[in-house]
Amino acid sequence: MAKMKGVVVVNTERCKGCNLCVVACPLHVLSLTSKVNQKGYNYVQQIVEDTCNGCSSCAIVCPDACLTVYRAKEA
Template structure:
């Protein structure tokens, strides 16, 4: 069975860098950026995008709802 492919989009200006999504991600996809947003926070981003399975744990747990999760259906060979 093919592994699901996912992706996230983070609203970097809304993200306060709490890191809850980083610890919730089962595949260690999310990291906090070295750069800061307009509010001075280190925002979340996809550090390892190839490992994302689209589980949506990050989007559900984000207290500021700044993560949108996308999931593509696996293509059958």
């Protein structure tokens, strides 16, 4: 069975830093940054590149639909 690999793409300008996606991620690949967007919010980013399995838990709980998860089978 092929292993799935995921990548989280964040719309940083829409993210309000609510931290729900960070808590929802079972593999702890997301974290809030110390940087702020144009609205003054700290936004989330993927901090661990190769650990995400593409489960989309983060995108499901995001109230502002800021996250898109792409997944593919690892070669």
